[in-house]
Amino acid sequence: MAALISNTKSLWRRSVRLKHSSSMDTDPSHPNSNQLVTLAVVGCGQRGKAYSKYALTCPEHCKVIAIAEPRPNTRRNFTNLYKVDKTLVFDTWQDLLAASAETISTIGKRLADAVIIAVQDHLHAEVTAAFTLQGYHILCEKPMATSISDCLQMERAIKDARIIFGMGHVMRYSPYSKEITTIIRSGVLGELINVVQVEPVGHYHFAHSYVRGNWSNENQSSFSLMTKCCHDIDLICNWFSPAVPAKISSFGSLKHFRKSAKPKAAGNATRCLECPIEKECAYSAKRIYLDPVSHGNTGWPVETIVDGLPDLENVTAALKSGPYGLCVYESANDVCDNQVVNIEFSNGCTASFTMIAFTSAICDRQTRLHFSYGEIIGDMKTFTVNDFRKGTSKVHHPGSEGGGHGGGDTGLIRSFVNAVGTKDQTLLGTDIDDVLKSHLTVFAAESSRKEGRVVDCIAFEENARRNSTELNG
CATH class of the missing domain: 3.30.360.10 (Dihydrodipicolinate Reductase; domain 2)
Known part of the structure; x- marks a missing residue:
């Protein structure tokens, strides 16, 4: 609790320095049309990065001021790229939520105007509901949830809170x-x-x-x-x-x-790096991940299989021990x-x-x-x-x-930021x-x-x- 109170005081000093850039109070209807929209990012992986880029290209429209990410290297790289204050960097979304609750209770303000939710799909409903209760506007990566009951619960929570809601339907x-x-x-x-x-x-x-x-x-x-x-x-x-x-x-x-389609020549090999016909396989993990890194290509998909920047050493380690090095015919899909x-x-x-x-x-x-x-x-x-x-x-x-999806990623985050800044859901073209x-x-x-x-x-x-x-x- 002492740490949270210390963070709260630091956040208050920060909010003064930023001239109340996150000026929205706990009433979701509070006007904010002339304010910089501030964002908290929950999940700093591929999709979190895709939406957050808008804050770098259009810093006059929005700013990432808080993050939650469990992977240490990914968290550090994201923090440095967006210059996030260390008091607003959290290992888990629960820690971010708790700090937000403390600031709301102490100074009557949320940490940010909106939350980008880019965690794994099965967490979307729980995380959305938690931040919606605190009055945050929400941009949630697709799908909204993985069960019908969770989707319906999200619908009720969003309607009750009367917040701006964006969905990662980038197309x-x-x-x-x-x-x-x-x-x-x-x-x-x-x-x-x-x-x-x-x-x-x-x-x-x-x-x-x-x-x-x-x-x-x-x-x-x-x-x-x-x-x-x-x-x-x-x-x-x-x-x-x-x-x-x-x-x-x-x-x-x-x-x-499936295992029945596995080429007989592959024998008992369960990993690509030990497979006798790896060079002939269309789905060779070496071809998909290791070869691009050896030529300096460290973007998708190889960037998603390690924590931090891919290199020959950490990618090889991932293929030797993790799911991305498994034979596609031996995987649990x-x-x-x-x-x-x-x-x-x-x-x-x-x-x-x-x-x-x-x-x-x-x-x-x-x-x-x-x-x-x-x-x-x-x-x-x-x-x-x-x-x-x-x-x-x-x-x-x-x-x-x-950006990704033919510019759809950029189009969505821009529309969401505009909707939050003007309190106008119609700017997203959906609800x-x-x-x-x-x-x-x-x-x-x-x-x-x-x-x-x-x-x-x-x-x-x-x-x-x-x-x-x-x-x-």
Whole structure:
């Protein structure tokens, strides 16, 4: 407690020096439109870094002033990069929460205006609820939660607190998607009748994240359609809005990344560094992680498998003892490596979505949108608009603002900061109702896959809410 009080006094002195840069009091409706938006980052890994970069490129709009990160090297590097005061650097989100509670109690102010939540998926609901109770605005990485009950609890918490809420559905916010959305809303091609979208995850990306990595096991995270593609389903739902999903069906399986597919020539080898056919394997951990480092490439995905900056020594150690060095056919993964989803909307229009691991393209979605008077064909970089009535065909080059997902990362964090600064949820173009509905659509798709039936989306949501009410009294 003495340490917390000491921190509180230091924070008060800091707030004076910064001229109340974090000036929002415990009332979430307190106006802040002329203030620098201050951020606390919970989880300083890949996604935490992706959103925080905006504070470096646009320091006049926002500033990272507090962090929580358990890995010491990652925590130190992040602290130095963002020049975070040592009194605002915490090992755990619980420590950050406790310090925040102390400052609210002592000086009547939160540590920051908003919290970026970029911890592992199964923690999203718990961490969001905790900081929401203290009145923080929240930007939560996708998915919002890994169970229906947790999603519904998050909905209630956010509505009760009346905070600004952003969801890591970054695809809505890229210049590419926004330009297509503008065309859809304009009606120049008539009514949008059908969407066909393919998510080519990428062979080594899937092996990294969904076979060896954090999203490989449903019980420890969630099913792959949720962890990888919830923002695809969200984008499709947004394009058809105000129509909503009415019926959904899905098929998929873990087809390849299983022990039965292991090449016989690999013998009893369980790790790539000891495998006799490693050089011939498409999923060689040496090729994916070690070879790039030997050529000076230390970005994704190798940066995610060690604490701190990757080098030959720590990457080799990780491949010898950690999950990223395991043979993909000996890993404990259980999520689908291929899945299709079909949706019928309330207005009779349709969409199909495919997630597939086995591609050379890495997450460059392939999209076809069919209208009553035209079509759009795109690949996340450019798209072609064919207008049947005019007989014209025009290629669009929306460009990118930098950052991941074709500029979607930058677009989301900028929109969130603007929404927090002006207390205007509409600047995000979505709200908790939209976020929850698209998540429930993903849950309904997975229910269809597992149960082998077409699912009524409206009845599915009603049943989910009824079960949640009964469970929570």
